[in-house]
Amino acid sequence: MGKKLVATGRGGTGKTTFTALASRFLPPPIFLIDLDPDQSLAEMLGVNLKNEGVKTVSATLFDIIAARKDGSGGTMSVHDRIEFLLNSESLYEGDNFDLFVLGTKLTEGCYCAPDAIISGAIPKVIDSYRYVMIDSPAGLEHLNREVVSDIDDLFVILDPSSKSLKHIERIKNITSAIGIQYNHFYLVGNYRFNKVAQQKLEASGETYLGNIEYDPELANYNLSGRSLLELPDDSPACLSVKEILTRAGLLS
Amino acid sequence: MAEIIVCTGRGGTGKSTFVALAATYLRPPLLLIDLDPDESLADMLGFDLYQHGISTISDKLYYILEASKGGAQDPSVALDNMASIIEKECLYKGNNEIDLISLGTKLTKGCYCTPDDILKNVIPKMIENYCNVVIDSPAGLEHLNRKVVSELDDFFVILDPSSKSLQHIGRIRDITSELKITYRNFYLVANYGFNEENQTYFESSGETFLGKIEFDSQVAEYNLSGQSLLKLPEDSPASLSVKEILRKTNISTFSL
Numbered sequence: 001m002g003k004k005l006v007a008t009g010r011g012g013t014g015k016t017t018f019t020a021l022a023s024r025f026l027p028p029p030i031f032l033i034d035l036d037p038d039q040s041l042a043e044m045l046g047v048n049l050k051n052e053g054v055k056t057v058s059a060t061l062f063d064i065i066a067a068r069k070d071g072s073g074g075t076m077s078v079h080d081r082i083e084f085l086l087n088s089e090s091l092y093e094g095d096n097f098d099l100f101v102l103g104t105k106l107t108e109g110c111y112c113a114p115d116a117i118i119s120g121a122i123p124k125v126i127d128s129y130r131y132v133m134i135d136s137p138a139g140l141e142h143l144n145r146e147v148v149s150d151i152d153d154l155f156v157i158l159d160p161s162s163k164s165l166k167h168i169e170r171i172k173n174i175t176s177a178i179g180i181q182y183n184h185f186y187l188v189g190n191y192r193f194n195k196v197a198q199q200k201l202e203a204s205g206e207t208y209l210g211n212i213e214y215d216p217e218l219a220n221y222n223l224s225g226r227s228l229l230e231l232p233d234d235s236p237a238c239l240s241v242k243e244i245l246t247r248a249g250l251l252s
Numbered sequence: 253m254a255e256i257i258v259c260t261g262r263g264g265t266g267k268s269t270f271v272a273l274a275a276t277y278l279r280p281p282l283l284l285i286d287l288d289p290d291e292s293l294a295d296m297l298g299f300d301l302y303q304h305g306i307s308t309i310s311d312k313l314y315y316i317l318e319a320s321k322g323g324a325q326d327p328s329v330a331l332d333n334m335a336s337i338i339e340k341e342c343l344y345k346g347n348n349e350i351d352l353i354s355l356g357t358k359l360t361k362g363c364y365c366t367p368d369d370i371l372k373n374v375i376p377k378m379i380e381n382y383c384n385v386v387i388d389s390p391a392g393l394e395h396l397n398r399k400v401v402s403e404l405d406d407f408f409v410i411l412d413p414s415s416k417s418l419q420h421i422g423r424i425r426d427i428t429s430e431l432k433i434t435y436r437n438f439y440l441v442a443n444y445g446f447n448e449e450n451q452t453y454f455e456s457s458g459e460t461f462l463g464k465i466e467f468d469s470q471v472a473e474y475n476l477s478g479q480s481l482l483k484l485p486e487d488s489p490a491s492l493s494v495k496e497i498l499r500k501t502n503i504s505t506f507s508l
Contacts, residue, residue, distance in 0.1 A: 011263015
């Protein structure tokens with residue numbers, strides 16, 4: 001049974017960067033899930049879904065609904081159809097990781113339905129992987145949706161602001177009220193942390209694993225849209241993520 | 253009729269910072285709506301809702317639904333009267349005619365469609381009393397699919413210097429056009445992370461680029477200590493740049 005890792009946090013703190021870099025060090029097989037409608041993870045991993053002929057989960061869902069409306073869905077039950085199409089059209093299979101992307105939807109309403117599909121798919125695939133790592137959208141709403149209810153390691157990526165401390169508290173409140181369980185609750189500081197901000201986190205009483213180091217090369221990669229998998233192994237950001245994963249006991 | 257201004261963007265770009273700093277310049281009466289469950293805007297303005305006995309929309313909704321359990325109260329009565337309930341219990345009335353409503357964190361399972369829907373219905377009733385209404389969106393795109401407002405005047409997208417921001421603009425255009433969300437002006441604003449090269453990149457995007465929120469070490473300090481951004485000196489780099497950005501629009505402000 002694979003371990004479930006979730007990266008969450010306020011917007012722009014570096015959840016996707018952390019996830020992309022972690023994918024380089026976690027022992028395979030790994031399954032990555034991008035739960036953000038703004039779908040940046042694939043790009044940061046250098047995966048062009050369009051060229052690969054892979055659809056987002058939202059797009060596949062849209063097709064299923066459209067097929068039901070015009071009656072071209074065939075005789076397969078909707079349930080089986082979802083499972084079939086998810087695996088045949090929305091699963092990207094890479095050399096070192098597989099990937100699901102929630103994707104942007106262009107119809108009115110929330111992301112409960114595509115989220116529920118992903119939530120239902122996880123227990124079916126978990127046995128085939130050593131790690132399933134979820135990159136969450138910014139904010140808290142995804143927690144209320146309970147896409148996974150039993151997490152092994154919950155990584156909260158933080159920026160140096162008092163809002164981050166309140167954010168931690170809100171995560172604790174929501175997970176406990178809804179009944180989301182986790183074995184470990186880890187804090188990770190982002191590239192903007194300094195000593196003062198770090199001490200504040202250490203004093204919070206939570207397990208603080210370290211900071212993702214500032215890395216000018218990484219900023220350039222993000223601006224040009226280059227894959228973070230090409231970043232040198234000894235770059236500051238890579239080394240710090242490796243160190244964080246080691247402290248979490250995931251690389252032994 | 254109030255000017256409806258929406259501020260959106262990817263996470264951590266500075267949406268709430270922009271709204272908090274703009275609040276000083278926008279002509280009052282001003283209504284600020286924090287649509288982010290992580291509810292930072294009130295903190296950044298130094299508004300203590302709890303201390304003033306003001307509820308968030310999510311909290312109020314929770315109490316209404318709790319009270320209706322066991323059939324003691326019919327929730328539909330309260331839900332029909334949401335406009336006046338919100339005005340009495342969820343509207344923080346600040347100094348200098350700056351008011352605020354906060355969506356707030358919910359602790360029950362499920363999405364934010366219901367509290368968002370409540371706001372969607374109430375906003376048209378409330379805006380009559382204001383000169384400017386600013387909605388500070390949660391990070392990302394989902395709030396657009398919920399269509400909390402469908403006709404807006406000024407749409408500000410706050411950007412960070414990454415290629416992801418360009419794709420984000422494209423997605424906003426796609427979603428708003430599919431869902432028929434209309435706006436008069438579509439403005440790009442760069443955040444403190446931008447340099448000259450990045451700016452040129454976005455200026456060439458063909459969109460209206462209004463400028464950059466300058467880096468300001470004081471804003472960083474205020475954010476770490478939790479101090480109100482309303483107290484930031486008016487001649488600080490961040491304030492001055494927001495003033496300059498607003499000057500390039502037709503939004504009603506104090507004479508800048």
